[in-house]
Amino acid sequence: MKTKIEIPAVKLYNTRTRKKEEFIPINPPYVGIYVCGPTVYSDPHLGHARAAVVFDVLRRYLNHLGYKVRFVSNITDVGHLEGDSDEGEDKIQKRARLEQLEPMEIAQHYTRVYNMSMAKLNVIPPNIQPHATCHIPEQIELVEKILERGFAYVVNGSVYFDVPKYAKKYQYGVLSGRRLEELENVSRELRGVEEKRHPADFALWKKAPPTHIMKWKSPWSVGFPGWHLECTVMNAKYLGIPFDIHGGGMDLIFPHHECEIMQSVAAWDTEPVKYWVHNNLITIDGQKMSKSLGNFITIEQVFTGSHDRLSKAYHPMAVRLLILQTHYRSVIDFSDSGLAGAERAYKRLVQALKKLNNLEFVGGNEDTSMQAQIVEYIRKFYEFMSDDLNTARAVAQLFELAGIINKLSGEGKFVKTISKEVGDMLKNHYSKALTDILGIVPEEEHVDSTRLYGVLQILISIRQEARARKDFELADRIRDQLKELGIILRDTPQGTEWEIE
C-alpha cells in the first residue's frame, strides 16, 4: 500500500492572464500575499467573510506546502468617497459627524469588530495589518514620484493621474480588459470631474474642503490621499515590487486594481503583482450584497441570528464551510437553508474527527479495497486543493473519508480492517486537512471547571444505572434537562457521548 502522497503543483487562476497558471513564487520559499482589507466605517458583512476565508485557506495551504508566507492585509481608514453623496464626502467622516465621534474612534471601533469577527471565523490574523492613515508620508512620496515621471498633473491643490498619457507609453486596461475610448462616454456626476482632463483620470491627492476633518499637509494642499494609493504604497513597502499574490473581491478589479497597476508602473516601471486572484461575490436573492444597496447581512448577525432572513443563530464554522463548499470564483447565493445545511455538514465532519481520534488501528484483517479508497480520497484532496484551490471538491473528499470513519467506528475502538500504517495516515491527513488547511475546527468543548465536568460524569453514570434497571423515565429526564442546558447526550454502543451545543 502506497501511503506517500505526492502533492501536485499549485495552479491559480490569474485574472491578469485569464488562465490557470502554475504557481511559482518569485523568491521561493518566500511568498508575499496582499489582500485588500475592509473600509472600517460599518460592521463587516458576509462578503468580507468570504474574501477573508478564501485567502486564509490559500495562505494556510501554501504554509502547509512549506512556503514561508508573509500575509499583508490593510485597514482602510481614510479616503474613500461615499457613492450616494454628491459632495464626495469621506465615508468615515460622514459617519463620524452622524455619531458625533472622532473619525479615528469610528475606525478603531470597526477595526476591532472586524478582527473579532475574523477570529470567530478562525481566520489567521495577517502578519502585517497596515493602516492607510499610518502611511500618509509614503503616499505623498509616491504622488511626488508619479508627478516627477510625468504621469500626473496638479489642479487647484489636487493631483490627478494622467491616464491618456500613461496609455501612450503603456497598455491600458491590462487587468480588466477595459479600453480607454469606452470610458470617454461614461458620464460622471462626482464632484471634481471638471478638474479632470479625462474621465478615466483618477485622484492621487484631493484638496480637502474646509469642513473636512480628516486631512493632512502635502506639497499641493491640505487634503487626503486618493482612493487607490494606499494599497500600492503598502504592498510595495511590506512585500516589495513585484510580489507574488494580490487578492480581493472581483468588484475591485476595476477600477481599484487597475489603478494600482498603473500607479506602480508609472512610479517604478514595474507591474506590482505576479498573480492576481479574485473571489466572486455573495448575492442575496440573486442580487449583490453591498453596503450601498443596504441588503447586507453582517457577520455578527449570522452568529446571533438577529436578522429577518435568519431562522436561528449559526455557528461560525457553518459560515466557513458554506463558503468553502463553493469554488471561490463562483457566486454564492446566500440563504438560511444553505447555512442550515452547512451547519449539519460541519457537525458531520467534526464528529468524524472526534471518532477518528478515539480509534486505534491494529490491522490483522485488512480490507484492501477500503484502504485503497482512503489513500485515494486523501490524494484527491490535495489534487483538488492544488487545482486552483477547488475547496468544494476537496471538501467532498473529506465527506467521503468521514463516511469511512463512521463505518470503521462501528468495529469498536480497535480497528482490524485497516492497517496501522493506513490508519495513521488517515488520522494525520484527515485532521490536518480539516483543521490546519481548511481551518474548520471542532467546537471548544471545555466544561467550565473540573468540578462541573465531574458532576456531568456522575449524571451520566446515574443515568446509565437507571437505564440498566429500565427506569427510562429518570433516564429521559436527565437527558432532556441537560439538553435544555445545551448539553446533548448520545447513547452509542461504546457508551454515552456528550456534546456541548
Next chain:
RNA sequence: GGCAGCGUGGCCGAGGGGUUAGGCGGGGGCCUGCAAAGCCCUUGACGGCGGUUCGAAUCCGCCCGCUGCCUCCA
C-alpha cells in the same frame, strides 16, 4: 451601450464530449427502551431550439432568463 460571467435534481453546489461529485432535504431498511448520531439502500439534473459527433449537461450558433463591473464596495 461596452466588458466579464452564469443558468445543473426539492434546495445548495462541483464537474465539463462516453465512466458515482459532495452536502442538505425526502423515501425505505438496520441499530436502539426511546431519542440522537451512525450504517445500508433509494429517489432524482444538466434553460430552449438547432448544429458538430458513433455519442453532448459538457463543443459551436442562435434565442430566452439572470448577475457582476463600467461610481465607494469583499
